[in-house]
Amino acid sequence: xxxxxxxxxxxxxxxxxxxxxxxxxxxxxxxxxxxxxxxxxxxxxxxxxxxxxxxxxxxxxxxxxxxxxxxxxxxxxxxxxxxxxxxxxxxxxxxxxxxxxxxxxxxxxxxxxxxxxxxxxxxxxxxxxxxxxxxxxxxxxxxxxxxxxxxxxxxxxxxxxxxxxxxxxxxxxxxxxxxxxxxxxxxxxxxxxxxxxxxxxxxxxxxxxxxxxxxxxxxxxxxxxxxxxxxxxxxxxxxxxxxxxxxxxxxxxxxxxxxxxxxxxxxxxxxxxxxxxxxxxxxxxxxxxxxxxxxxxxxxxxxxxxxxxxxxxxxxxxxxxxxxxxxxxxxxxxxxxxxxxxxxxxxxxxxxxxxxxxxxxxxxxxxxxxxxxxxxxxxxxxxxxxxxxxxxxxxxxxxxxxxxxxxxxxxxxxxxxxxxxxxxxxxxxxxxxxxxxxxxxxxxxxxxxxxxxxxxxxxxxxxxxxxxxxxxxxxxxxxxxxxxxxxxxxxxxxxxxxxxxx
Numbered sequence: 001x002x003x004x005x006x007x008x009x010x011x012x013x014x015x016x017x018x019x020x021x022x023x024x025x026x027x028x029x030x031x032x033x034x035x036x037x038x039x040x041x042x043x044x045x046x047x048x049x050x051x052x053x054x055x056x057x058x059x060x061x062x063x064x065x066x067x068x069x070x071x072x073x074x075x076x077x078x079x080x081x082x083x084x085x086x087x088x089x090x091x092x093x094x095x096x097x098x099x100x101x102x103x104x105x106x107x108x109x110x111x112x113x114x115x116x117x118x119x120x121x122x123x124x125x126x127x128x129x130x131x132x133x134x135x136x137x138x139x140x141x142x143x144x145x146x147x148x149x150x151x152x153x154x155x156x157x158x159x160x161x162x163x164x165x166x167x168x169x170x171x172x173x174x175x176x177x178x179x180x181x182x183x184x185x186x187x188x189x190x191x192x193x194x195x196x197x198x199x200x201x202x203x204x205x206x207x208x209x210x211x212x213x214x215x216x217x218x219x220x221x222x223x224x225x226x227x228x229x230x231x232x233x234x235x236x237x238x239x240x241x242x243x244x245x246x247x248x249x250x251x252x253x254x255x256x257x258x259x260x261x262x263x264x265x266x267x268x269x270x271x272x273x274x275x276x277x278x279x280x281x282x283x284x285x286x287x288x289x290x291x292x293x294x295x296x297x298x299x300x301x302x303x304x305x306x307x308x309x310x311x312x313x314x315x316x317x318x319x320x321x322x323x324x325x326x327x328x329x330x331x332x333x334x335x336x337x338x339x340x341x342x343x344x345x346x347x348x349x350x351x352x353x354x355x356x357x358x359x360x361x362x363x364x365x366x367x368x369x370x371x372x373x374x375x376x377x378x379x380x381x382x383x384x385x386x387x388x389x390x391x392x393x394x395x396x397x398x399x400x401x402x403x404x405x406x407x408x409x410x411x412x413x414x415x416x417x418x419x420x421x422x423x424x425x426x427x428x429x430x431x432x433x434x435x436x437x438x439x440x441x442x443x444x445x446x447x448x449x450x451x452x453x454x455x456x457x458x459x460x461x462x463x464x465x466x467x468x469x470x471x472x473x474x475x476x477x478x479x480x481x482x483x484x485x486x487x488x489x490x491x492x493x494x495x496x497x498x499x500x501x502x
Contacts (some may be wrong), residue, residue: 003163004213006138012213019160019212020046025056028122030152031071032129034064034309034336035089035263035288036223038145040128040162041070042216051078058082062116062124064147064308064336065109065287065380066090068221076102085121086112087378089223097375106368106378109287110340113151117182126211127156129203132167138207139200142175143167144220145309146335150177150203158211166217170324175201175333191344194258194285194306197332225291225313226265228272231397234428235266236273239353239393242424242431243279246391252351258285260345260385261292262354263311268292270353270395274301285350287339287381289331291316297330306332308339340381345388352389354382356396356417358407359425359450361443361463362474363434365394365417371485372413379416387421398427398452404493406455408446410462411481425450439474440467458496 004010020043023029033039051057061071061081066089073092075081079101081093086107088094096102107115115121129149131140142149143164153159178199180186190198246252256279261271272292274282284293284305291313296302310333312320320327338344345352356365357376365386366372368379386392394417396407407427419442425432430449434442447459466475484494 002169003133003165003215005136006134006207008207009134009138009210009213012210014212014214016042016046016162016214016216019043019214020050022126022158022160022211023047023057023059025058027125028060028062030062030116030124030127030148030156031067032064032142032145032147032149032152033067033071034145034147035066035311036068037220037309037311038130038143038147038167039063039067039071039220040130041068041164041218042162042214043128043160044070044075047080048074048078051080060084060122062086062112062121062148062152064112064145064149066377070218070221087380089377094375094377104375106375108379108383109336109381110342110384113148113335113337116148116151116155124152124156125158127152127159128162129153129159130162130164130167132169132171133163134161134213135202138210139202139204141172141202142333143171144311146175146177146333147308148336150179150335151337153203153205153209154179156209159205159209160212160214161210162214162216164216164218166219168321168324170328173201174328174331177201177203177335178338179335180337189338189341189344191338194283194348195304195332199334220317222311222314222317224315225268228269231428232266232269233273235395235397235426236270238428238431239270239395239426240273240277242426242433244277255279255281255283257349257351257390258283260284260286260350260352260389262380262382263288263290264355266395266397267353267355272296275299285339285345285348287336294320294327297327304330306334306339308334308336336381340384342384342388345385349390350385350388351391351393352382352385353393353395354386356394356407356425358409358412359394359396359422359446360409360412361446361459362439363419363422363425363442363446364412364415365422366412366414367394367416369414371489372482383417386417391423392421393424393426394422395426398429398450399454403452403454404495405488406452406459406484406494408451408455408459409484409494410459411476413482413485440472454495
């Protein structure tokens with residue numbers, strides 16, 4: 001059998017319903033998956049069925065990042081998930097978090113594997129991981145993501161494997177599993193180039209830990225990518241112009257440095273804008289390899305891509321699998337402990353391009369909480385790269401909600417990335433290069449270059465009034481700093497009554 005080659009494990013094959021019986025109330029469970037790719041599907045559905053039939057099952061779920069609806073939607077609707085780490089994107093899970101039904105700890109993605117190994121989150125009971133096959137030795141070959149699977153397999157008391165036959169067996173060979181020891185025995189990661197292979201193409205596992213093997217053919221439920229709109233095109237154009245100037249100034253080589261990009265339609269569109277640039281021989285060192293990376297590989301703009309997840313939109317997934325052979329020698333999937341390693345990002349000189357919800361006039365960035373309290377998705381890997389990138393760039397449209405929200409505000413309602421970690425802001429209006437600027441100089445650059453015209457006058461008015469205060473370094477009016485958010489909560493718009501279009 002090509003998918004299960006270990007003779008000793010063939011008697012562990014069972015149905016998803018039988019495997020679901022291993023899960024008990026109060027357990028801590030680690031699952032594979034990083035974005036809706038390579039996550040277990042059949043067993044979570046059966047766990048949900050048990051809960052719907054009246055059994056009391058409350059679980060702590062730890063993943064690589066977001067996962068598909070079989071976990072974050074179905075298990076949440078069945079009231080199974082009581083605590084969740086470290087990132088999520090489904091509306092069901094998001095609503096449960098914001099309605100206080102799920103305790104959620106939003107974490108830097110590079111921290112999660114360490115915290116699991118250090119025991120900060122408790123002892124892991126079960127690792128539930130998706131694979132394309134199990135080797136003769138009983139080692140696990142992941143599917144479309146690695147995430148934290150290797151760490152969970154090593155730390156859990158029991159391991160349950162879903163062998164997914166809808167995932168192409170050709171995926172075998174693209175993984176590079178490298179495990180880190182805990183301090184004080186940790187060694188330097190021997191990764192010099194993004195294309196280097198430093199580990200094994202499988203997750204090593206003691207066969208006696210594998211409690212169940214389930215065969216399934218359920219496909220990844222990846223999300224569609226929205227068509228590129230004019231705003232995204234303008235942001236991409238502004239970003240490319242900035243990078244071209246960096247090359248002219250000899251602060252970047254002609255083929256740039258390894259590129260990291262956030263996830264989602266806007267990030268995908270902005271990264272895809274490199275298609276129309278003069279840049280070539282680019283390298284991607286990121287978390288997620290998404291549609292735009294495939295386009296750049298197809299056109300020859302990108303020569304290699306390293307990540308921890310292959311997240312291809314539904315319309316392109318089948319075609320990607322059928323033509324996978326042409327990509328296989330251009331891709332590597334690593335554990336997120338390596339893909340998101342701050343030390344590796346710093347050493348490789350990564351250009352970090354991530355998305356902000358809002359930015360304040362001094363360059364502080366909110367990437368997680370709308371109006372300060374409503375969790376959207378989480379910080380994800382943006383902090384891992386932002387704090388350690390050669391260049392740290394945040395992109396956002398200058399307005400939201402049809403102009404009723406300004407993405408440039410006097411003070412962010414929640415801070416994920418401080419002014420110390422933010423170098424460049426890009427909106428469809430322009431680019432603010434904040435490197436080496438004092439707080440007041442940053443404020444002028446951000447307002448002038450990145451704010452929407454409908455809000456520019458009000459931003460200057462706040463800033464100039466703040467400068468009249470006693471302390472001049474980072475001037476604020478504390479009782480007005482969040483008044484724009486308060487106004488939106490009361491009236492549905494940040495615009496002052498009587499101002500243009502208010």
